[in-house]
Amino acid sequence: MKVLHTSDWHLGRALYGRKRYEEFELFLSWLAETIRRESVDILLLSGDVFDSSLPSNRAQELYYRFLSTATSTGCRHIVIIAGNHDSPTFLNAPGELLKALNIHVVSGISDDPEDEIKLLKDAQGKPEAVVCAVPFLRDSDIRKVETGESVEDKQTRLLEGIAGHYEEVGKIAKKLQQAEIPVIGMGHLFTAGGKTLADDGVRELYVGSLAHVNSNIFPKCFNYVALGHLHVPQQVAGNDYIRYSGSPLPIGFGEAEQQKQVVMIEFEQRETRISEIAVPCFQKLQRIKGDMEKIIAELEMLKAKESNAWLEIEYTGSRIAENLRQAVEEATADSNLEVLRIINKPLIDSVISSSNEDETLDDLETEDVFIRCLDAHDIGQEEREELLKSYREIVSGLQEEDINAE
Numbered sequence: 001m002k003v004l005h006t007s008d009w010h011l012g013r014a015l016y017g018r019k020r021y022e023e024f025e026l027f028l029s030w031l032a033e034t035i036r037r038e039s040v041d042i043l044l045l046s047g048d049v050f051d052s053s054l055p056s057n058r059a060q061e062l063y064y065r066f067l068s069t070a071t072s073t074g075c076r077h078i079v080i081i082a083g084n085h086d087s088p089t090f091l092n093a094p095g096e097l098l099k100a101l102n103i104h105v106v107s108g109i110s111d112d113p114e115d116e117i118k119l120l121k122d123a124q125g126k127p128e129a130v131v132c133a134v135p136f137l138r139d140s141d142i143r144k145v146e147t148g149e150s151v152e153d154k155q156t157r158l159l160e161g162i163a164g165h166y167e168e169v170g171k172i173a174k175k176l177q178q179a180e181i182p183v184i185g186m187g188h189l190f191t192a193g194g195k196t197l198a199d200d201g202v203r204e205l206y207v208g209s210l211a212h213v214n215s216n217i218f219p220k221c222f223n224y225v226a227l228g229h230l231h232v233p234q235q236v237a238g239n240d241y242i243r244y245s246g247s248p249l250p251i252g253f254g255e256a257e258q259q260k261q262v263v264m265i266e267f268e269q270r271e272t273r274i275s276e277i278a279v280p281c282f283q284k285l286q287r288i289k290g291d292m293e294k295i296i297a298e299l300e301m302l303k304a305k306e307s308n309a310w311l312e313i314e315y316t317g318s319r320i321a322e323n324l325r326q327a328v329e330e331a332t333a334d335s336n337l338e339v340l341r342i343i344n345k346p347l348i349d350s351v352i353s354s355s356n357e358d359e360t361l362d363d364l365e366t367e368d369v370f371i372r373c374l375d376a377h378d379i380g381q382e383e384r385e386e387l388l389k390s391y392r393e394i395v396s397g398l399q400e401e402d403i404n405a406e
Ligand SMILES: [Mn+2]
Pocket: 008, 010, 048, 083, 085, 202, 203, 229, 230
């Protein structure tokens, strides 16, 4: 039996304002073709299907078209969990219809953990796998708010809640695991020691970054754990069978050189074979960093090669380059290059006013915006920490809120 693990598609996401539908489309046709070629039986999608809780119509069309193609390839089951970017109710809305196509969506938890456990059957109607489809667990799903508890208490209780949930799910799965069929766990979370890159678009879960779960929370009966959330493909704590497939597209320039992948798991009687399938690069992203001379030389070189790369250009020269944007525009005129971002740090630093025409909200983290606000109002250190804590709590609450639920 062949299982394919992917996650973090982030359909609909743009890169500094540049829409990426062509790439999403190319990836999804490549994936459908891979499923067909490899005769994949089960596809696992571990969360962050969409980039936002209210995806564009075009992003939705890509999703449904893919599901329809994938089910016609011979792939028997598709299991989808919600990630922290997905709206649980949005993902679940077509759930009943998709169920008829053997597409199982688990977007939130209910009172009964059995709802997350899918006993998948083969073409003859015999059980072939148990999938524990645990979605991203929202703080409000698993932790009761207690008055007067500290941030540390909250983190501890949250981690205990997540561990307890997996334990419960594991117990039920074990009971179902008759006749040596594999048990596969799913999850959308941050495991301790996980690797991220600056600019890879991984949004913090919960308040602060302390809530990283230990990989030992996964029940022993799991033969493979298909995780989502981290965009860099990786094994967890050296375990070959606990993995992040990573995002199929580089989400930011920080990942430009990263080889993207999906993971293939083959179960044959008692043996499990795990291998990676490289995802082709559908759009070259490139970073250019240096002084004016180096930037222009690299642009000329790319232009001569007729490159169609999308570029991030960072000026690091010692002198202030006020004409950087113009110079870059001239150097890339009549080429297929697209400049998506220009970072001109010396110029930004030199400008006394905090507004700079080259800087957009895309360049700032949510927290940076608030810090600028604190700066602008000369808020003292002590007050600052309290305000920042409250701000983080509000932002995290907003991100967890399912705004369009009704
Ligand atoms: Mn993600």
